[in-house]
Amino acid sequence: MIFSGLAEKLQDTLKKLSGKGKLNEKDVETALREVKLALLEADVNYKVVKNLISRIKKRAVGQEVMESLTPAQQVVKIVNEELTNLMGGEQSEVNISSEPPTLIMLVGLQGSGKTTTAGKLSKMFKKQGKTPLLVAGDIYRPAAIKQLQILGDRLEVPVFSMGDKQDPVDIIKAGLSKAKTAGHDIVILDTAGRLHIDEEMMEELKEIKNETDPDEILLVVDSMTGQDAVNVSENFDKSLGINGVILTKLDGDARGGAALSVKAVTGKPIKFIGTGEKLDNFEPFHPDRMSNRILGMGDVLSLIEKAEEAIDKEKAAKLEKRLKNNQFTFDDFLDQLEQLRDMGPLDQIMGMLPGMGNMKQLKNLQVDDKQLDHIEAIINSMTKEERNDPDIINGSRRKRIATGSGTSIQEVNRLLKQYRQTKKMIKKFNSGKAKGLMGNMNLPF
Amino acid sequence: MSIFKNVEDKKEAKETENGLFEKLKDGLNKTKSGIFSKINDLFSKDKELDDKFFDELEEVLIQADIGVHTTMKMIDDLKVKVKKEEIENTEEFYKVFKEELSEFLQEEKGGLILKKGLNIIIVVGVNGSGKTTTIAKIASKYKKQNKDVMIAACDTFRAAAIDQLEVWTNRLGLRLVAQKEGSDAAAVAYDAIQSARSKDVDLLIIDTAGRLHTQKNLMEELKKVKRVVYKEAEEAHKQLLLILDATNGQNAISQAKIFDKAVNIDGIALTKLDGTAKGGIVIAVKDELDIPIKLIGVGEGENDLQVFDPEQFVEALFS
Numbered sequence: 001m002i003f004s005g006l007a008e009k010l011q012d013t014l015k016k017l018s019g020k021g022k023l024n025e026k027d028v029e030t031a032l033r034e035v036k037l038a039l040l041e042a043d044v045n046y047k048v049v050k051n052l053i054s055r056i057k058k059r060a061v062g063q064e065v066m067e068s069l070t071p072a073q074q075v076v077k078i079v080n081e082e083l084t085n086l087m088g089g090e091q092s093e094v095n096i097s098s099e100p101p102t103l104i105m106l107v108g109l110q111g112s113g114k115t116t117t118a119g120k121l122s123k124m125f126k127k128q129g130k131t132p133l134l135v136a137g138d139i140y141r142p143a144a145i146k147q148l149q150i151l152g153d154r155l156e157v158p159v160f161s162m163g164d165k166q167d168p169v170d171i172i173k174a175g176l177s178k179a180k181t182a183g184h185d186i187v188i189l190d191t192a193g194r195l196h197i198d199e200e201m202m203e204e205l206k207e208i209k210n211e212t213d214p215d216e217i218l219l220v221v222d223s224m225t226g227q228d229a230v231n232v233s234e235n236f237d238k239s240l241g242i243n244g245v246i247l248t249k250l251d252g253d254a255r256g257g258a259a260l261s262v263k264a265v266t267g268k269p270i271k272f273i274g275t276g277e278k279l280d281n282f283e284p285f286h287p288d289r290m291s292n293r294i295l296g297m298g299d300v301l302s303l304i305e306k307a308e309e310a311i312d313k314e315k316a317a318k319l320e321k322r323l324k325n326n327q328f329t330f331d332d333f334l335d336q337l338e339q340l341r342d343m344g345p346l347d348q349i350m351g352m353l354p355g356m357g358n359m360k361q362l363k364n365l366q367v368d369d370k371q372l373d374h375i376e377a378i379i380n381s382m383t384k385e386e387r388n389d390p391d392i393i394n395g396s397r398r399k400r401i402a403t404g405s406g407t408s409i410q411e412v413n414r415l416l417k418q419y420r421q422t423k424k425m426i427k428k429f430n431s432g433k434a435k436g437l438m439g440n441m442n443l444p445f
Numbered sequence: 446m447s448i449f450k451n452v453e454d455k456k457e458a459k460e461t462e463n464g465l466f467e468k469l470k471d472g473l474n475k476t477k478s479g480i481f482s483k484i485n486d487l488f489s490k491d492k493e494l495d496d497k498f499f500d501e502l503e504e505v506l507i508q509a510d511i512g513v514h515t516t517m518k519m520i521d522d523l524k525v526k527v528k529k530e531e532i533e534n535t536e537e538f539y540k541v542f543k544e545e546l547s548e549f550l551q552e553e554k555g556g557l558i559l560k561k562g563l564n565i566i567i568v569v570g571v572n573g574s575g576k577t578t579t580i581a582k583i584a585s586k587y588k589k590q591n592k593d594v595m596i597a598a599c600d601t602f603r604a605a606a607i608d609q610l611e612v613w614t615n616r617l618g619l620r621l622v623a624q625k626e627g628s629d630a631a632a633v634a635y636d637a638i639q640s641a642r643s644k645d646v647d648l649l650i651i652d653t654a655g656r657l658h659t660q661k662n663l664m665e666e667l668k669k670v671k672r673v674v675y676k677e678a679e680e681a682h683k684q685l686l687l688i689l690d691a692t693n694g695q696n697a698i699s700q701a702k703i704f705d706k707a708v709n710i711d712g713i714a715l716t717k718l719d720g721t722a723k724g725g726i727v728i729a730v731k732d733e734l735d736i737p738i739k740l741i742g743v744g745e746g747e748n749d750l751q752v753f754d755p756e757q758f759v760e761a762l763f764s
Contacts, residue, residue, distance in 0.1 A: 040513045041514075041695060043694030050504075110575070111573025112573060142612030143608035143611070144609075146609075147605035147609075222693075226696075227508045227694060231721045232720075254694075255695075
């Protein structure tokens with residue numbers, strides 16, 4: 001889960017502090033030493049940590065805190081505010097040009113994830129109703145162009161390339177004019193990965209910048225990067241003047257401290273984060289929400305947004321009507337399951353709930369999306385008749401369903417039982433014995 | 446005649462070794478001019494060995510990605526030594542510090558050892574660590590030694606991963622065993638072993654898909670590939686090589702831990718040491734896991750893969 005290591009450490013430290021009624025300077029200092037180590041272990045740059053801690057300290061040992069009735073909470077609040085500040089306050093949007101197409105140029109080290117990010121970014125724009133064009137500007141890495149083409153095929157986003165024999169500047173210019181004639185409003189440019197100290201390659205990037213005047217230059221940074229993140233981002237920013245950062249591979253257990261360093265050193269905001277293998281595991285970065293997540297306050301806003309995105313309002317209204325008439329079938333069940341899934345992997349969703357993200361019991365629990373696969377398979381193996389009227393499912397039907405779905409009779413039985421319970425509960429709700437219908441739905445996991 | 450050839454070979458090997466040393470120094474120069482010059486700065490001034498000095502040292506070590514845990518351990522050790530050996534100036538301390546650093550690294554040189562018959566190297570690592578490039582470099586090295594090298598494209602997941610290997614194998618004139626994208630990685634490995642055997646190949650390198658070590662299902666797939674290879678090629682000399690990116694911070698330790706737990710790592714190749722990354726993570730990995738570092742990558746060329754030599758490594762850092 002994103003930043004979970006850091007979050008856990010910080011929460012532990014601050015919890016210890018909250019146990020105390022009054023605080024003296026030494027309490028604060030001990031706690032801040034722990035905070036410092038937690039940040040360093042998360043690979044936040046040493047200098048950044050040093051500055052942050054001294055800022056927090058200055059505020060935390062001030063009168064305002066010491067004299068307050070709940071000094072520990074005050075300290076937590078200060079840490080939260082300073083962390084949010086460090087990450088860049090509010091969310092930053094992409095600069096969309098008033099004269100399309102908007103040119104977005106992706107730069108970064110080898111292996112940071114530029115090509116995959118180009119794909120994810122184009123998918124996001126497509127979802128927003130835009131018509132992106134991908135341009136293959138990495139002529140050096142073997143098969144980089146092919147990789148982008150495959151991604152484009154999968155996403156149904158066109159890819160412009162001219163092979164690996166042409167000058168990147170020419171490729172991009174041609175790509176831009178193609179975008180103009182074909183009416184693409186967003187052009188995403190994938191460039192070759194390079195070391196920030198490789199001057200020759202940097203010159204090439206500068207030339208691309210000067211010749212094509214991108215609206216956004218986004219630096220792609222691997223969240224596992226260590227102390228070097230500062231040098232990398234400083235160098236790229238100095239040479240190119242980046243507009244922001246995309247942080248990748250946040251689905252691992254990297255504590256993501258690089259994110260904090262990059263913002264602090266360049267002053268440029270983190271705009272997006274990549275959170276998984278799938279092409280839609282990509283989201284805008286909200287510093288304030290992330291800071292809340294780190295301190296265990298949950299990220300309910302993101303959760304609601306995800307739900308809104310996934311839930312089909314029309315279907316929901318229909319379902320509500322059906323529920324009111326006690327008509328809940330396996331088809332409805334399946335619909336619900338699909339909507340739940342559209343919200344993303346379950347463990348990520350759970351991480352957004354206040355207090356859930358770092359519950360010790362949840363730490364080792366990898367929520368198994370496979371279980372949902374089984375349930376889907378079982379329902380899909382039922383006939384239309386069975387789905388509408390599950391009461392007719394007798395022993396031999398159960399056997400057939402189990403075989404058809406590649407599961408076991410026990411699993412089929414379990415699902416039928418859950419279904420009956422859900423239905424019973426719906427009846428109860430409708431008869432007015434309970435309230436908060438959706439909140440108490442007995443979902444099958 | 447064979448003796449002459451051997452002598453010739455050795456001569457050539459020696460020459461390249463010298464060339465490589467220069468390259469290593471070159472690569473590490475950037476490292477040096479980055480953080481380790483700060484160590485020299487720290488020692489050059491005639492400072493007192495007080496808390497402030499150790500704070501500065503802590504800063505330098507952490508910025509070199511040696512990691513919080515190992516840094517604290519090292520500094521505690523050093524403080525004890527300073528007291529015990531009554532060290533008073535930075536010059537004496539510098540010596541002790543260098544010794545301490547060597548102690549935290551491994552004693553022996555790294556490098557891969559090939560035996561007679563079929564050798565198999567399974568290459569694993571997270572996405573973007575440099576697996577495919579490292580494989581190309583290893584293959585090129587042994588190809589030059591007239592070994593028959595085959596590569597198995599078991600990264601059936603990432604778009605165009607197979608194409609990337611195809612380009613390399615064409616460029617280097619190597620055998621490639623591949624199926625189409627999305628096929629079963631273990632099946633490709635199985636095919637490759639059969640083919641390697643029938644063609645009397647000396648070295649089979651198995652490329653696997655990059656995966657984050659936290660993805661349990663993908664780690665299971667990796668275990669399966671290993672199982673199939675170890676069971677099917679019983680007679681072969683097998684090694685598991687983990688690729689670590691030198692620009693990674695302390696997450697590299699977590700990567701090494703989890704990969705080691707899943708498939709038992711025999712050695713590490715540390716890539717991308719030619720940037721400003723400090724490579725200090727080597728020290729932390731060695732300290733916490735005791736997995737030997739075999740190879741280091743110091744550039745983009747085919748020949749920029751070198752045997753890890755701890756002495757040279759420390760020497761080059763401070764020369």
